[in-house]
Every structure is written in C-alpha cells, then in structure tokens.
Amino acid sequence: xxxxxxxxxPAGSAAEPVIEAVGLGRDFVLSEGPFLRRRRRTVSAVxxxxxxxxxxxxxxxxxxxxxxxxxxxxxxxGILTPTRGHLRVTGLEPSRQRTRLxxxxxxxxxxxxxxxxxxxxxxxxxxxxxxYRVPAADHARRLAGLTELLELGPFLSTPVRQLxxxxxxxxxxxxxxxxxxxxLVLDEPTIGLDVVSKSTIREFxxxxxxxxxxxxxxxxxxxxxxxxxxxxxxxxxxxxxAYDGGLDGLRASVPAPRVLVVDLAAPAPPIGVEGGRCVRVxxxxxxxxxxxNPAAVITRVAQRHEVADLTLRExxxxxxxxxxxxxxxxxxxA
Amino acid sequence: MADVLARARGSVxxxxxxxxxxxxxxxxxxxxxxVSLLLMTLATSLGVFAEIGAVVVVFVHAGRLEGFDLxxxxxxxxxxxxxxxxxxxxxxxxxxxxxxxxxxxxDVMLVRPVSPLVQMATDRFAPRRLGRIVPGAVIVTAALVAxxxxxxxxRALMLPVLLVSGTAIxxxxxxxxxxxxxxxxxxxxxxxxxxxxxxxLTEYPLAVYGRDVVRAVTFVVPLAFVTWQPALYLLGRPDxxxxxxxxxxxxxxxxVAMCLIAAACWRSGLRHYRSTGS
Numbered sequence: 001x002x003x004x005x006x007x008x009x010p011a012g013s014a015a016e017p018v019i020e021a022v023g024l025g026r027d028f029v030l031s032e033g034p035f036l037r038r039r040r041r042t043v044s045a046v047x048x049x050x051x052x053x054x055x056x057x058x059x060x061x062x063x064x065x066x067x068x069x070x071x072x073x074x075x076x077x078g079i080l081t082p083t084r085g086h087l088r089v090t091g092l093e094p095s096r097q098r099t100r101l102x103x104x105x106x107x108x109x110x111x112x113x114x115x116x117x118x119x120x121x122x123x124x125x126x127x128x129x130x131x132y133r134v135p136a137a138d139h140a141r142r143l144a145g146l147t148e149l150l151e152l153g154p155f156l157s158t159p160v161r162q163l164x165x166x167x168x169x170x171x172x173x174x175x176x177x178x179x180x181x182x183x184l185v186l187d188e189p190t191i192g193l194d195v196v197s198k199s200t201i202r203e204f205x206x207x208x209x210x211x212x213x214x215x216x217x218x219x220x221x222x223x224x225x226x227x228x229x230x231x232x233x234x235x236x237x238x239x240x241x242a243y244d245g246g247l248d249g250l251r252a253s254v255p256a257p258r259v260l261v262v263d264l265a266a267p268a269p270p271i272g273v274e275g276g277r278c279v280r281v282x283x284x285x286x287x288x289x290x291x292x293n294p295a296a297v298i299t300r301v302a303q304r305h306e307v308a309d310l311t312l313r314e315x316x317x318x319x320x321x322x323x324x325x326x327x328x329x330x331x332x333x334a
Numbered sequence: 335m336a337d338v339l340a341r342a343r344g345s346v347x348x349x350x351x352x353x354x355x356x357x358x359x360x361x362x363x364x365x366x367x368x369v370s371l372l373l374m375t376l377a378t379s380l381g382v383f384a385e386i387g388a389v390v391v392v393f394v395h396a397g398r399l400e401g402f403d404l405x406x407x408x409x410x411x412x413x414x415x416x417x418x419x420x421x422x423x424x425x426x427x428x429x430x431x432x433x434x435x436x437x438x439x440x441d442v443m444l445v446r447p448v449s450p451l452v453q454m455a456t457d458r459f460a461p462r463r464l465g466r467i468v469p470g471a472v473i474v475t476a477a478l479v480a481x482x483x484x485x486x487x488x489r490a491l492m493l494p495v496l497l498v499s500g501t502a503i504x505x506x507x508x509x510x511x512x513x514x515x516x517x518x519x520x521x522x523x524x525x526x527x528x529x530x531x532x533x534x535l536t537e538y539p540l541a542v543y544g545r546d547v548v549r550a551v552t553f554v555v556p557l558a559f560v561t562w563q564p565a566l567y568l569l570g571r572p573d574x575x576x577x578x579x580x581x582x583x584x585x586x587x588x589x590v591a592m593c594l595i596a597a598a599c600w601r602s603g604l605r606h607y608r609s610t611g612s
Contacts, residue, residue: 028608074441074609077444077445078444078445079441079444079445079607079609080607080608080609081605081606095605098444099447099448099449100447102444102445102446102447103447105445107445109438109441109442111438112437112438112439112441112442113442114442114445114446118363118458119363123359123363126359127356127359128446130352130355130356130359131352131356131446131447131448131453132446132447133447
C-alpha cells in the first residue's frame, strides 16, 4: 500500500497522542413515570475515563453491554458532546471540531453500514471521495491498493444491499480508509462474520497498522480479535476504566482458574472432589474449576469414577474478562 | 487576514459544493431507471396542476375573494407552489431526521466531514422534484402577465428577491420542523402540519381566513411573507386586514431572521443529540 499520510498538517506530529482523554464523562437525563408526576433522573453512561493513545498503537476497548463503550466511542468521534472532562483526538476537540476531525479519522460501525444501501459499492465509494475531498488520483491509487488487499474486485459493481456481511464489512473498511485517516475507530468490526472473514479483516488491520502506522481503536466482544490484534487492552465497566495495560497483565491481574474437562464412561451426577468444583455437566462430560494442583485432582477423580478422557484448559482471555466484568478485584492498571 | 477569508469562503462555499456534488451523484444513480424517473416527474407535475386547478375552481365560482380576481389568485397560488416546491427540493428530505436517528444513520453522517444537514437533504436526491417547480414557475409567469401590475424598476428588481426570500422562509420552516424531531421522536406529523399545511394555507389570499389567522402567520410562523405580502407588494394593494403596509418590505429581513433561527436550532439540536444504543 502507498503512503496515505497528510503531510501539510502540522497538528499530527508523531509525539502528540492521538487520543487524550482526562476525566471524560457523559450523563443522560432520563424522564420516568406518568406524565404529571414525571421525575428526572441523571444516569452516567460514562463517569470517568482517562486514556492516552499514542500513534501506532492498536488498543482493544472492552466491556460488557451498557458499560459505556459505545458512548465513549461516540464522544471520541464527535457524535456525542461530553458532559465533563478534557478530550482531544488528533489534537482537535471532537464535539466542536467534528467536521475537521472527520477528515482525520476513519470510523466503522459493525452493526450499521456507512455505505449507501441502494448504490453499487463503487458509487458509494465515489460519494465518499467527494465528501472527504480526496483528489481523484489519490482516490484511484488507494482504491486500487485496498481492492487488492481486501479482494473487492468481484463485487465493486454490486449494490450494497446485495453484499454479504463479510463483503459489506470489507467495503465499509475501504470507505473508512480512502481518505488516509491516522486513527481508525472500529465498533465491533467482526460481529456476525464467519471465521474466514474475521481472519481476513484481522490480518488486514495488522498490515495497515504495520505499514501505514495507522492507530487503531476497536471495541469488540470477540476475544479472538483481542488476542490476535491488541497489545494493549482497556476494560471499561460501569462507566469507569477497570483495567488499562497489556494483554498478559490482564491475565495476571485476575486469578482465573484452570479448568479440567473430564469425559466419564457414563453420565453421572456432578463430581464432588477436593480441589475441583464442578461448574458444568453435559452428558458424560463435566467441567471442574481447579483450586489446587491438577495432578492431585485428577488422581482423586480417577479413584472414584471411570474416566474415558481428560483435558486441561488454561484460562483464556474470555474467562479473564468475564471475571473482570463480574467485578473481581483488580488493580487500576498494569 | 487571507487565512480568515479563505476559511470563511471554505465554510460557505464548501457546503454548497458538497450539496451539488452529492445531489448530482444521486441524480446519476437514479437516472439508471429513466422510464420510472420520467413517469414520477410527470406525476409530480400533474399533482401541482391539480392543486392549482382547485384554486381556479374556487375563484370561478366565487368571482372575487377579498378583492382578488382569478389572475391575482393564481399569482398567490403560483408563488406558494414555487416557493414550497423549491424548498421541498432543496431541504425536503430533512423531515426524515427522526428515521435517521432511530436507524442510527445520523451517527454515520456525523462522522463524515460534510454537514449532516447537507447529507440528509441530498439523501436519495430525486430530480423528479423538479416536476413540482416547473409548473409553479409557469403559473407565476402567466399570472404576472395576466395581472394588472404597475411594473416599476423597483418591482422588477424585488421579484427575484421575494422569490428567494419565500423559498428561504419555507426552507427554514422545514429545518425547524425537523429540529423538533431531535427532542420528540415522532414529531414528523406535527411538523408536516406546518410544512405541507402551510403550503395549503398560503395558496389563497390570506385575508379570506380572517384577521387572527393572518396575524398568526405573520408574527408566529411567518408564512405570510411567502406569498401574501409579496403579492400585496406586486399588486400595489393596501393590506385588507389593516396591518401596516411597511411589513411587505421586511420580507428579506424576515427570511434572514428565519434562516438564523433555524440554523441556531439545528446546532442546538445536534449538541443535545443523544444517539441511540447499539
């Protein structure tokens, strides 16, 4: 791919953080109750987020539904005006300088397309070119590059409504990148995609980050995305950051137990042994959460039951994040 | 200084250029179905003629209304049709704001470097809406010829100003109606009572509705400045409802004020926009 950096804009020097948020918060006022006795209640969607993202980072922004992920993303992109706090994205204040900011960032919403439903992908991309005021030559060059990398060729002339989800997502990524943004914001980019499409998009993002130095911030519920893409993970829970640091640090910060999967010769009631707590039963297969040395627990299980097979599972990032969501004790950072 | 000038030019000219580019792209896309486009355009034109036909029927039966004869009545109706259809073509699609908010497409528009107002107005921009303007303009021209107008230089120069002001007022009303939807989810119908309802109202010489209605559409929702005051000016008549004659000269000022109010409401609406959960 060819270079897509803006060269004339002094605001984007390498040392400056791409995202700088201090004490960022957004409240919503809800009106409840019957008409005449309506009460107003203030709810914080995001209460206190402090975050700095440097150029070239890939940051995963995780959190359960309703934790404030989308609200944060909307404030970063200028859609929502923050209630409090300081926020700069590529040196601009998103809600006040939204239009200028839009030229410097690319945004992809996994659940809704930024393309025009009734237009062929090619026309959608041409409209995008006009909106971002990309010179025709640059547009053609970048489109050629992205067409090759994302294999858009076969469906460039197809109306967007007829594209498969995977094709549409590749089209959306192209639309978000044609103006050469320095920050790419992805809201659940792999939601609903099959394994092959997911992997295509992940490899593409890694390459974009390595070759162009594009900073990437993504929210996802797919922990495969996180493990493949993100060196740094930020977890938000109930409006505040619960963790900010490396993926390894996240694993270490929550003591997630190893799990022993036992296949018995015949279905049996939940196994009760010292050091292993049965958490799930499915026919003859049972899952035991280990609280001591696996060898000892295996011996105890084998003494009392006829075991057909055994597997030991290391805690995966999914379990770690689930533990975090449940409010397990964590330090503020790594 | 040069920088400020360049930025000012950018902030005024770029939305206009963006509007034209986006509208043109949509026209080209829709022109892929030429027969459908032609039929829709014709049908739209027929609609306008039917509306004006109703005005003709009323005047033929009543003879004169508040001192307005058929040609003068057609002038009023033609001005209404022209101003409203121009506004409808330019900004009519903003009435879909509520739908864009619910579907989340407003979020998508907000992350592009073009005003969401421009994006919304050009969304599915259909050249068939020209089919409404052409008949209106034809009727205004015919009525201007048929009416007994004392053509001074001032009147000739004011005519385009009045048409532009009328269109601007209608555009502002469309935008204000759309702004309601930032605060009330399904305000589209309510807004339509002023937008489409306003057109129906201003098709007749306003004096037929009586003094209170005239005052309401002069001072509350200034639709009187779209057809009524301009028509009085062109025909050189005193106001039959007794409002001062000087009002008719404030038409361009009213238009500017309405545009400023609409712009302020739009900005405020965007700042208070809460988006929807995803």
